[in-house]
Amino acid sequence: MIDAVVATGLIAEDEPLLAAALQRELARLWPELRIVAAVGDGSAALEQALALRPELLFLDIRMPGLSGLEAAETIAEEWPEGEPLPLIVFVTAYDRYAVQAFDRAAVDYLLKPVEPARLAQTCERVQAALRARAGTAGPAREAGAAASDETLERLRRLLAGAPARPRLEVIQAGDGQTIRLVPVAEVLYFEAADKYVRVVTATREHLIRLSLRELLPQLDDARFWQVHRGTVVRADAIDVVRRDEAGRLSLTLRGRPERLVVSRLHAPRFKAL
Numbered sequence: 001m002i003d004a005v006v007a008t009g010l011i012a013e014d015e016p017l018l019a020a021a022l023q024r025e026l027a028r029l030w031p032e033l034r035i036v037a038a039v040g041d042g043s044a045a046l047e048q049a050l051a052l053r054p055e056l057l058f059l060d061i062r063m064p065g066l067s068g069l070e071a072a073e074t075i076a077e078e079w080p081e082g083e084p085l086p087l088i089v090f091v092t093a094y095d096r097y098a099v100q101a102f103d104r105a106a107v108d109y110l111l112k113p114v115e116p117a118r119l120a121q122t123c124e125r126v127q128a129a130l131r132a133r134a135g136t137a138g139p140a141r142e143a144g145a146a147a148s149d150e151t152l153e154r155l156r157r158l159l160a161g162a163p164a165r166p167r168l169e170v171i172q173a174g175d176g177q178t179i180r181l182v183p184v185a186e187v188l189y190f191e192a193a194d195k196y197v198r199v200v201t202a203t204r205e206h207l208i209r210l211s212l213r214e215l216l217p218q219l220d221d222a223r224f225w226q227v228h229r230g231t232v233v234r235a236d237a238i239d240v241v242r243r244d245e246a247g248r249l250s251l252t253l254r255g256r257p258e259r260l261v262v263s264r265l266h267a268p269r270f271k272a273l
Helices: 016-029 042-052 068-078 096-105 116-133 140-159 212-218
Strands: 007-012 033-039 056-060 087-092 108-111 170-175 178-183 189-193 196-200 205-208 224-228 231-234 238-243 249-253 259-262
Touching: 007 016, 007 042, 007 116, 016 033, 016 116, 033 042, 042 056, 042 068, 056 068, 068 087, 087 116, 108 116, 170 205, 189 212, 212 231, 224 259, 231 249, 231 259
Parallel strands: 007 033, 007 056, 056 087, 087 108
Antiparallel strands: 170 178, 189 196, 189 231, 196 205, 224 231, 238 249, 249 259
16 A cells, blocks of 8 residues: 655635535545645735645636636746746636646646545545655656646646637727727737736837737737746747846847846747757
């Protein structure tokens, strides 16, 4: 018999009864798992995950504020360098077809209402992943890095899985009492700004009332690369990519003076450079 893994976890679920039921079942099925926080929204999940650094996250997909996907993305980008990322189990009420995406992107997923037998399978799967992470096949640092790379790759695939929409060719940006038509081909980068997106060309900046997540499916992902959760750049406008002493990447674009940060979630795009 294989001993259970001692680990820490966080539950993010906006329905208190479901959160309490999940925590009770986890205590029964996996007593060695210590739940360090149970929160009701994505922002609290982000805050507590970064503060407490649990090894496992149970994230509801739909929560007030940040969604489970948005929280996972931000956690991955802000997680301390050199530390293995937490494993993710998504909890969702989506139908079977939609769940296929989560199956490819997370260590596991659970459908609401969570069934004890299915949760038991999840506990076994997560413990196997944690054992592999701590295995003796190589140095602990290399094992942790490999696990983090796999987690990042799964999350990237999920975030890239938004349904495509008709390609945007021209952006209509309000400018006082007028509307400026900005060809997408002239845009150097897009940057999230609260409930708006900054549209930056070589000579002008515009604000549009649209979230970056709404905009992304309308852009050609071969031409526009997301380099940070709040930044999308036109690939052929990239001039220089720099790596600092800590291994963090930043880039500059032709025609613009500022440096744009590349997050760890999107840094692998530049490995070949």
